[in-house]
Amino acid sequence: MEKVLEVKNLHVSFKTYGGEVKAVRGVTFDLYKGETLAIVGESGCGKSVSAQSIMRLIPNPPGKIKHGSILFKGMDLTAVKEPQMRNIRGADISMIFQDPMTALNPTISIGEQIIEGVLQHKQVTRQEAKKTALEMLDLVGIPNPVERLKHYPHQFSGGMRQRIVIAMALVCQPEVLIADEPTTALDVTIQAQILDLFKEIQSKTGVSIILITHDLGVVAQVADRVVVMYAGKIVEAGSRREIFYNPQHPYTKGLLNSVPRLDIEETELVPIGGSPPDLFSPPTGCPFTARCAYAMEVCDRKYPFKTRLSQEHHVDCWLQDERAIKMLASIK
Template structure:
């Protein structure tokens, strides 16, 4: 498969009054053409910072990319000058932010906001841009798009605003779409509609999608591959089937066991005990060591090597070492 995006050994830090927060620590993954890649993990694990770093959207100061590369069409986005980056943002790589209300300008109509984005990146007339905007609103399921172009964000429901944000992100036909928690503020019914919309758009346009979420139910419905992050690192990655049916890292198992199960009688939520590590001073070994029921002495001293279990499935865990006692815990 063709690689669209290559992130290699990405490190991102934030300088604060209390010290340097090492938010992303050596993240490496690839995005392939036409796939949906999900990045999952609990709040504060570095998902959104990773996504924003791809487009160089982290505020600087205090944030900065200390090392690593983000390759797109042979260009390292971490080294590009701002004028060149502005041509790529929105045109080649687009992003959907968490809250659709704050992503839209409340003082401008929907039509003005979408048309402005088209004319910024495409050599078209205003009339041509308006037609493109109408076609995109129709694609994302906005009824009566000609009339709705004249409306302001507050005149739309939360689900409709999310559809408009998706339309704005796709209107210039980008190759990569980054969706940061796109269903968080929506009720369950609207979430399902938005997820169906993602799958439909992906099939029609062939766009490659990075989906940032903590909702494993969302991942199970749409993702082709899954990356599991914890304390700024990728601890496990694999196909959707491998992560859901053959998880190997104790953190991945903990995430799956903490999801409500409606298909099992008297199923109980099993929370992950403890708290994430302090990223002002990250541990030298596995960051999950303090919360892991299977932690060994070596886990606290050194970070584990990456173990490849299949072409797509890999995990960073000392339990994969042949000298370790194998876990006898299975996700129900």
């Protein structure tokens, strides 16, 4: 498969009055053409910061990409000048932000907001841009697009606003779409409609999607591959089937155990005890050690090596070490 995006050893930090917050620490992943890659993890694990780094939306100061590369079409986006980056945003890489109400300008009609992006990136007339906007509204399922183009954000429901934000992100036919918690504020019925919309759009346009979420139910429906982040690091990654049916990192197992199950009667949710580590001074070993029921002495001292379990599935955990496997086998 063709690689569309390569993120290599990405480090992002924020300088604050209390010190330097090391929000992303050595993140590496690839995105392939036409696939949906889900990045999951609890709040504060570095999901959104990683995505905003791809778009070069990290405010500097206080934030800074300290190390690593983000390769797109042979260009390292970390080294691209801002004028060139403005041409890439929206045209080649687009982003759907968490709250559609804050992503839309309440004082401008949605038609003007969609048309603006087309005029910015395409050499077309205003009439052609309006035609494109109407086609996009129709694609995302907005009824009566000719009239709705004149309306303002407050005249739409939450689900409709989310569809409009998706239309704005896709109107210039980008190769990469980053969706940051696109269904968080929606009820389950509208959420299902939005997820179906993603599948439909992807089948029609071939866009590659990075889906950022903490909702594993959403991941199960749309993702091809899954990246699990914790404390600024990727602790496990693999295909959807591998992550859901053969999780290897204790944190991944904890996330799955904390999700309600409808196929098993009278099951209790199992929360992950404790709190994430302080990223002002991240631990030298595995960041999940303090919350892990299987933690060993080595976990606190040294970060584990990456263990590759298949072509796509890899995990950073000392439990994959041969000595740990033998010890656990002897206990059983």
